[in-house]
Amino acid sequence: MNTEGGDSNRRVRILILSGANLDLLGERDPKIYGNASLEECIESARSEAYRLGFEVDHFQSNSEGDLIDAIHKARGSCEAIVINAGALSHTSWAIHDALACFDGVVIELHLSNPAAREPFRHTSVIAGVADGSIAGFGRSGYAIAILGINELMKETERSEVGRG
Ligand code: DQA
Numbered sequence: 001m002n003t004e005g006g007d008s009n010r011r012v013r014i015l016i017l018s019g020a021n022l023d024l025l026g027e028r029d030p031k032i033y034g035n036a037s038l039e040e041c042i043e044s045a046r047s048e049a050y051r052l053g054f055e056v057d058h059f060q061s062n063s064e065g066d067l068i069d070a071i072h073k074a075r076g077s078c079e080a081i082v083i084n085a086g087a088l089s090h091t092s093w094a095i096h097d098a099l100a101c102f103d104g105v106v107i108e109l110h111l112s113n114p115a116a117r118e119p120f121r122h123t124s125v126i127a128g129v130a131d132g133s134i135a136g137f138g139r140s141g142y143a144i145a146i147l148g149i150n151e152l153m154k155e156t157e158r159s160e161v162g163r164g
Contacts, residue, residue: 011055014149015078016045016142018060019067019085019095025111033111036139041111045082045142052150064092071098079153080105082145089114089124099129105152107145110135 018038021028026037036044042058049056057078059070067085074081081102085095089108099106106129113136114121127133132148134141 011053012080012149012153013055013057013078014045014049014080014082014146015070015074016042016056016058016145017067017070017081017083017085018042018058019064019083019088020062021086022084023060023062032117034138041139041142044139045146048143048146052146054146054149056146064088064094068094068098071095071102074104075102078104080107080149082107082109082142082149083126083130084109084111085126087121089126090121091125093125096125096129099126105149106130107148108133108135109141109145111138111141112136 022038025033025041026035038060042056045058046056059067061067061070067083067088071081081099081104083089083095083099083106085092088095089110108124108126108130110133114124115135124133131152134144134148137144
C-alpha cells in the first residue's frame, strides 16, 4: 500500500466508485439496500471525509470500461479508492486488474452482506486486491469506509516511523 502523495500539503483525495445499478439506490430492493439514494450514501461519506480533512470524488457508471478508466485516472491523483462495483464485483477480472495497478488504499464496499445472499454473490473477484472490505452496514458503510481509510493510513504511518 503506497499512501505517499507527491505534494505533502495536498489533502488526501478519495475516489468513491459506484458500479452497475447503484444509480437506482432508494428505488431498488429497499428491503435489501435501504431507502437512501446513492447521493445520500455519498453524502454520508463526504461528512465523514470533511471531519477527517479528506476530499471525496464520486463517479457512478453502469459500464465496466468507464469504471476501469476512472481507476486509471485515480492513479497519481487519489490516495484511496472505495469501490462498490455492484454485480461487477462478482465477475469483473478487468476491474480486478485495474485496481491491482492502483498504488493507494482500496476498500471494497457493499450495502448488503453478499456472503449471506445467493451463492453467485459469495465470490468477489475484487476482494483479493482490496486492503479491506465492508459489507452489510447499508448507508453507514460509506462513512465506515472513510474511517477505515483513515485507520489504515495511520497504521502505514506508524509502521514507517517504526522503520525509522
Ligand atoms: C451490492 C451487492 C451485489 O451483489 C449486488 O449485485 C449489487 C449491490 C451491495 O452493495 O450490496 O448491485 O454490491
